[in-house]
Amino acid sequence: EEKYASCRDECWEALSYLREDDPLWSKVVELLGKASITIFNTDVRAPEKVIYHVKVGDSLLKIALTYDTTMEAIRRASGLKPDANVIRPGQTLFIYYGDWKIKVSKSRYRLYVYDGDRLFKVYSVGIGRQDRTPAGTFELGVKVAKPDWYDNNGKKYPYGTAENILGTRWMALTPTGSTSQDLKGYGIHGCNDPATVGKPTSNGCVRMKNEDVDELFSITPMKTPVEIFE
Secondary structure (H helix, E strand, O other): OOOHHHHHHHHHHHHOOOOOOOHHHHHHHHHHHHHHHHHHHOOOOOOOEEEEEOOOOOOHHHHHHHOOOOHHHHHHHHOOOOOOOOOOOOOEEEEEOOOEEEEEEOOOOEEEEEEOOEEEEEEEOEEEHHHOOOOEEEEEEEEEEOOOEEOOOOOEEOOOOOOOOOOOEEEEEEEOOOOOOOOOOOEEEOOOOHHHOOOEEEOOOEEOOHHHHHHHHHHOOOOOEEEEEO
């Protein structure tokens, strides 16, 4: 019935009574994700949505940084073209003002996106074989669309080639807090083989389906905190 905000609220209430190993939990989470993404990607009204009128001197980047979001998110919710960079004074933009956090469960092969303390959406992920994905706290560092991949010998595999294992997006993980600063080279990325998602097959990175990592890329800005746990 297009009552996305109320649907989301009822999902949150239902989840407060459900354990994650309950089959109904997965059904509720799937519905929650659909409602959350519809609110995020459209002009649907919700308490987190800001209606912003462009001022002289504004840019998409400036507005995105102010509201801790991404330019991709503003474009989608405001009905702009994917490559649009020009905005004009007086133009109306729709912005989801979130407080983003990411958690990754290695044992459940799940990535949880939170807005504050409330679950936003859950994705299936692949992790490192032989327990190569480190537990700890991180933040999203460099984000790259259509990334090239370099193997251990430094050989470059351009984006789109069959040998490139990074898929459509790369988001670097920078260690924070007491997590060892030596943990470098890890990230969240797409993949060229969706069948590897939900399994321990990577070299240590968190692997997602391309359509999922594209979505996560547009939701979460740089500096988003990430916790990886067993």
